[in-house]
Amino acid sequence: MWTLGIESTAHTLSFGLVDSEGIPFPSSSATIRPEKGGIHPREAADHHKDCAAKLLFDLLDSNSLSVSDISAVAYSQGPGLGPCLRIGAAIARGLSAKLDAPLIGVNHCVAHIEIGRQQCGCDDPVLLYVSGGNTQVIARLEGKYRVLGETLDIGIGNMLDKFARAQGIPFPGGPVIEKLAATWLKENPDCDMEGLELPYAVRGMDLAFSGVLTAALRLVENGKPLGAVCWSLQEHVFSACVEVAERALAHTGKTELLLGGGVACNNRLRTMCDLMCTERESFSYAPPRMYCIDNGTMIAMLGWLELGSGRITEFTSSAIDQYLRTDQTPIIWA
Numbered sequence: 157m158w159t160l161g162i163e164s165t166a167h168t169l170s171f172g173l174v175d176s177e178g179i180p181f182p183s184s185s186a187t188i189r190p191e192k193g194g195i196h197p198r199e200a201a202d203h204h205k206d207c208a209a210k211l212l213f214d215l216l217d218s219n220s221l222s223v224s225d226i227s228a229v230a231y232s233q234g235p236g237l238g239p240c241l242r243i244g245a246a247i248a249r250g251l252s253a254k255l256d257a258p259l260i261g262v263n264h265c266v267a268h269i270e271i272g273r274q275q276c277g278c279d280d281p282v283l284l285y286v287s288g289g290n291t292q293v294i295a296r297l298e299g300k301y302r303v304l305g306e307t308l309d310i311g312i313g314n315m316l317d318k319f320a321r322a323q324g325i326p327f328p329g330g331p332v333i334e335k336l337a338a339t340w341l342k343e344n345p346d347c348d349m350e351g352l353e354l355p356y357a358v359r360g361m362d363l364a365f366s367g368v369l370t371a372a373l374r375l376v377e378n379g380k381p382l383g384a385v386c387w388s389l390q391e392h393v394f395s396a397c398v399e400v401a402e403r404a405l406a407h408t409g410k411t412e413l414l415l416g417g418g419v420a421c422n423n424r425l426r427t428m429c430d431l432m433c434t435e436r437e438s439f440s441y442a443p444p445r446m447y448c449i450d451n452g453t454m455i456a457m458l459g460w461l462e463l464g465s466g467r468i469t470e471f472t473s474s475a476i477d478q479y480l481r482t483d484q485t486p487i488i489w490a
């Protein structure tokens with residue numbers, strides 16, 4: 157009895173598995189990396205279509221399984237890029253029909269949360285969900301994950317990727333910015349922010365990153381070393397996220413902070429969250445990196461939880477929803 161999870165919201169197609177006890181197994185994934193420009197939805201969808209069969213069979217082979225071992229099929233129903241979501245949904249419907257296995261359309265953002273809870277063993281955390289397309293501070297209240305604060309313009313990861321792209325660094329830019337910042341700090345341990353100040357992204361409980369992006373690009377144009385700007389950029393935007401997360405902890409009275417989303421791979425962000433939580437006698441958690449970035453296993457995990465609570469998706473309501481919100485999904489499994 158295995159639940160298959162299919163992730164296809166944006167740049168990555170990924171298949172993952174959980175077993176009958178809900179134990180997760182690592183995903184088989186492929187990510188489109190355009191040589192120039194951003195992610196084009198149609199090209200990403202073509203990429204997903206072209207590599208789907210190989211990825212699925214690689215996953216089954218590496219776990220010594222065959223297609224008939226799949227007893228339920230979960231897929232990302234939204235939010236995300238329409239053409240990409242449609243590829244994942246089409247594969248899920250096809251497998252579900254062929255195998256006569258239940259179909260479960262899940263919320264991608266909630267899947268980031270649930271794999272984190274499962275991996276870190278935390279119960280009722282405030283979530284700092286930082287990815288390419290999303291930046292949200294979330295807490296569970298009355299059966300839904302409520303968004304207490306979020307970006308008013310672009311996601312923090314998209315901002316990092318756009319800054320990187322302008323320097324000729326291909327997608328994903330976040331990890332390269334992290335390395336450049338760390339190298340610069342190692343070589344300049346006494347550095348300060350003079351001449352490297354950027355706008356602060358906090359807007360009440362919300363955040364905004366496009367002004368920071370413009371100002372960081374201008375610093376490089378004006379001759380500041382790239383490593384120094386990467387360092388300043390990380391310090392400014394991560395501090396802003398951690399400040400909002402801290403206020404969410406204070407307002408809700410919760411004592412656990414859980415990181416999720418691709419930007420949660422970043423060591424500097426993880427350290428800042430640890431420091432903040434230690435100071436307020438709370439606990440900071442971050443899942444393994446393979447479960448921070450988009451992955452099929454988290455979709456399988458949420459599908460397994462929802463199926464266990466009796467929820468399945470009929471074919472007639474299996475259409476994708478590009479704009480599905482975190483707080484639209486009732487938490488029926490907790």
Ligand code: ATP
Binds near residue numbers: 419
């Ligand atoms: P969502 O649909 O949840 O918004 P996503 O499509 O953005 O997800 P993820 O895999 O969750 O996909 O996140 C990808 C983002 O994470 C990219 O913007 C990438 O630059 C960023 N990222 C990955 N690793 C790091 C890192 N070490 N430091 C900073 N950013 C990182």
Ligand code: FE2
Binds near residue numbers: 450
């Ligand atoms: Fe994601």
